[in-house]
Amino acid sequence: MKTILVTGGAGYIGSHTVVELLKAGYGVVIVDNLVNSNLAVLPRIETICGKAPVFVNADVRDASAMAAVFAAHAIDAVIHFAGLKAVGESVEQPIRYYENNVHGTMVLCQAMADAGVFKLVFSSSATVYGPDAPVPYVETMALGQPSSPYGASKAMAERILADLCVSDSRWAIAALRYFNPIGAHESGLIGEDPKGIPNNLMPFIARVAVGKLAELAIFGNDYDTPDGTCQRDYLHVVDLAEGHCQSLLALEKPGLHAFNLGTGQGVSVLDMVKAFEAVTGQPVPYKIAPRRSGDLPAFWANADKAKQELDWAAGRSLEQMMADTWRWQSGNPDGFAQE
Numbered sequence: 001m002k003t004i005l006v007t008g009g010a011g012y013i014g015s016h017t018v019v020e021l022l023k024a025g026y027g028v029v030i031v032d033n034l035v036n037s038n039l040a041v042l043p044r045i046e047t048i049c050g051k052a053p054v055f056v057n058a059d060v061r062d063a064s065a066m067a068a069v070f071a072a073h074a075i076d077a078v079i080h081f082a083g084l085k086a087v088g089e090s091v092e093q094p095i096r097y098y099e100n101n102v103h104g105t106m107v108l109c110q111a112m113a114d115a116g117v118f119k120l121v122f123s124s125s126a127t128v129y130g131p132d133a134p135v136p137y138v139e140t141m142a143l144g145q146p147s148s149p150y151g152a153s154k155a156m157a158e159r160i161l162a163d164l165c166v167s168d169s170r171w172a173i174a175a176l177r178y179f180n181p182i183g184a185h186e187s188g189l190i191g192e193d194p195k196g197i198p199n200n201l202m203p204f205i206a207r208v209a210v211g212k213l214a215e216l217a218i219f220g221n222d223y224d225t226p227d228g229t230c231q232r233d234y235l236h237v238v239d240l241a242e243g244h245c246q247s248l249l250a251l252e253k254p255g256l257h258a259f260n261l262g263t264g265q266g267v268s269v270l271d272m273v274k275a276f277e278a279v280t281g282q283p284v285p286y287k288i289a290p291r292r293s294g295d296l297p298a299f300w301a302n303a304d305k306a307k308q309e310l311d312w313a314a315g316r317s318l319e320q321m322m323a324d325t326w327r328w329q330s331g332n333p334d335g336f337a338q339e
């Protein structure tokens, strides 16, 4: 049985990926400092899978703690989710973001090399293409100039990982560029649980529908898009989790391999509201508000490379994303905090 170290495995995408890894027969060791997650996710993972991951409460920037993890467990590969992800917060706290996302990745990689582990799957983002890239984004495009420290931290980490691969041919790294993951596990037991008022569209819609927030503000309806609202490539978080399992197979080839993980379809903010209402029957009151600084009008993936090289495609429908989001939100109105 292969054992995967999952940093940030208590978080939103990490927890769904841990479920898919356990189901696929991997052993899992989670390292998470719980800065944006809750221990209550662990028994829920065990309920879904019938088995539990090992959990280590540690920070990936803590070199001695990471050395201890590699000494205690025979790790075959690492999936590195641990990072901070709020775009607006990163503009206010750039050093905290670079320190966590860039320095954290460097400490992890050094610990891996010291332990003789050279297979890594890295959580990157569509934002690395930068604001000027033509749509759809394709992996052959150069990294752009992301406009936020968060986006820049992901692009910097990718550059460092590319340099590592040049320095030592034992490294095999997949940089997975996620588009907009939404939805929840179909069990309704785990899902996205942002602290405070959500920044992202889907959890905001879900909190309006469950009565925790009064109305959605749609940030701009005067973009040059079919209905004037921004378009994004929303994919089901379980499809994304499966993409991580598939990408582990790509780690047989040395070097840095970038993959877009998205559906290839752009969906507008208004279409998201309509789809949620149609699937759940819950009204989502909204108002049109000014544009949000830094938002791009529209972007989506060319996901052909993942299909060809990973045999992966985002197959779950928008309807399923909405139904699963609502099952999670309505069954857990206070997220994991109620436990």
Ligand SMILES: NC(=O)c1ccc[n+]([C@@H]2O[C@H](COP(=O)([O-])OP(=O)(O)OC[C@H]3O[C@@H](n4cnc5c(N)ncnc54)[C@H](O)[C@@H]3O)[C@@H](O)[C@H]2O)c1
Pocket: 007, 008, 009, 010, 011, 012, 013, 014, 031, 032, 033, 034, 035, 036, 037, 058, 059, 060, 061, 080, 081, 082, 083, 084, 085, 100, 104, 123, 124, 125, 126, 178, 179, 180, 181
């Ligand atoms: N959710 C998205 O829309 C999205 C899009 C593109 C990329 N990503 C990236 O994917 C990864 C996972 O995102 P998510 O949505 O699951 O976020 P999340 O905040 O739910 O999960 C991140 C996890 O990492 C942990 N963590 C953060 N810093 C840590 C550190 N220094 N040491 C140990 N643990 C630490 C947090 O406690 C949390 O459990 C992040 O790197 C994020 O930047 C997310």
Ligand SMILES: O=c1ccn([C@@H]2O[C@H](COP(=O)(O)OP(=O)(O)O[C@H]3O[C@H](CO)[C@@H](O)[C@H](O)[C@H]3O)[C@@H](O)[C@H]2O)c(=O)[nH]1
Pocket: 085, 087, 125, 126, 127, 178, 179, 180, 199, 200, 201, 202, 204, 216, 217, 218, 219, 220, 229, 230, 231, 232, 269, 292, 295
């Ligand atoms: O209350 C809200 C929240 C969002 N939006 C709009 O909804 C769309 C999607 O916004 P959001 O869910 O915040 O996603 P993005 O801004 O596309 O950013 C996400 O997707 C990027 C690409 O993967 C990642 O880099 C980011 O971390 C992640 O937050 C945008 O047009 C927003 O203007 C609203 O109208 N109202």
